[in-house]
Amino acid sequence: MSRENDTGFLAAVWHGAGDVRIERRPRRPLRNGEVRLAVSFCGICGSDLHEYANGPHAIPVGKPHRVSGETAPLVIGHEFTGVVTEAAAGVAIAVGTRVAVEPEYRCGSCEACRRGEYNLCIDMGFAGLMGSGGMSEEAIVPAYMLHPLPDAVTDRQAAVLEPAAVALHALRRGRVRAGDTVAVAGAGPIGLLIAQLARVAGARRVVVSDVSEVRLALARDLGATDIVDATDQDLAAVANGVDVAFEAVGIQSTLDAAFASVRKGGRVVLVGLCNGRVSLDGFDMVNRELELIASVGYRDIYPDLIGMIASGLFDPSRIVTRDVPLTDAVTDGLERLRKPGDDVKILINPQEKGERS
Template structure:
């Protein structure tokens, strides 16, 4: 089969590798349909992250069709259309027993610790497969993973109807957070970011206000201590510092973006103390949240976030587009099953 093998930095190669076999009798083999490119994979491509070790077939935001099942698999059948939760947990540690599989002591991620879905086929545990509702197509199914990340962040934050909410970073996860807090009934949502095109999408999705960080006059107009809750979804320490500035005393900051850019002491620990802020991390999602995200796909305009779809053979072009952003881009999918 063909796969996109990452050899470190921007070195991506299309190679013929053996088709995966069932790892055990509780696994299934999928024909991958679509796989999204995550910001963490882009960071690996740009040489900014060491969390993945080459050579590696990346890809963890994916949907596919079941083509083979192990003898002990009863809940999934050949031909089923599924989205895959890429978090593989041990099921035995205290975190797993508490339903917090994202904090498993022996957590593995498909596409990081084992071959992922930047390939025509992939072998995964049956229990990680969630059947797609009939009204959800494969493209939308590949968006279940970023939506689950957003859902976990919102569940951690526990927003109330009367809260004023700001979201820093209008990427796929930031925009998904916006859509989710709106479903709860939060009426005051401000989205702040750098990309004018992404801010326009936030406005289209119903943000009460969108502000470009390039517009210093607008940022000054906001003032300080104006939001009850701020989601940091940009993945930068500067965004964390901005969140501390904008959140009210006694407010809550939820850090969703992953950053390797600045040391911890730069973010303003004194303000966290003197303003008595609740600063929460949000990492991944639970198995239940992934299942719920799949059910939510048909209720949210997630598909409108997809701006580009590339065939497997043009994976390099897809990564370069995201890296250079020479044209408006939000969510990029790779189509693995079109023969190109």
């Protein structure tokens, strides 16, 4: 890549709560094991919204993350895909390869990494939160994060692989099998993807609750057999004792609803990121012999998802409701998602010129 007249690249940079700036960043040389990408799309995640609204939560401030070596200000965005434009010496990937980014950092040497459970790495983190990510014209990531894409997987589909990986890992943690019944408390991006993938896995009944009519309608389109308007309906009454319930919001009321919706001997999978402590009815858990399972990130998921998409079994891009140019990522992306509305998943397109270019 030529460095002549190098003016850097445009990126969405987190400086502090309420302070994400679209600004030009200088390029740096690649280090060992790294790859440079031209970013095709980057999704906005709920984690990005939390960091924007009242962070830092995960973004390192003052003390660099031990794997990325970075601290704020840094480029946000961990749901991204792109094209390889440069690779460090010894990295066996060709320039021009389309790739999905599995953005989990890993140290490779802790006990969890040695067990293959790299999502539980002692220094676990994500490019776009604990290090610079992909809400940008270009990005640098470790080569181990890359998954080449077949022609049958579009860039838009690949940009939603990261939340789909969260959903599929949660389904596997919950041991969902063909013929099971499932409840999903919360029809945000993760909840919708869990519902869609549960049907792909063979669940015969999927009950989804939310307060948004638009999201519930989308849940129905994605395969939910029953939808519950949580403003005036009870998930437990409709679910009537499912095998597995997924909490996909991270608040006390949806956790209570998930527990109430499962049968005796059922399983509750906690996927939503709770802000602080929640309470559980210990007597009820013991008396009904319930199982509480937590799920974080993903491991060994991307190849399976890419194969499912390529074969036509699953299309994660169906939850995308809007594409936004990078120059408008704050005003028409982060700010839009912070307010009540009908958007589910917004993709940032760094290659498109917006009103603020």
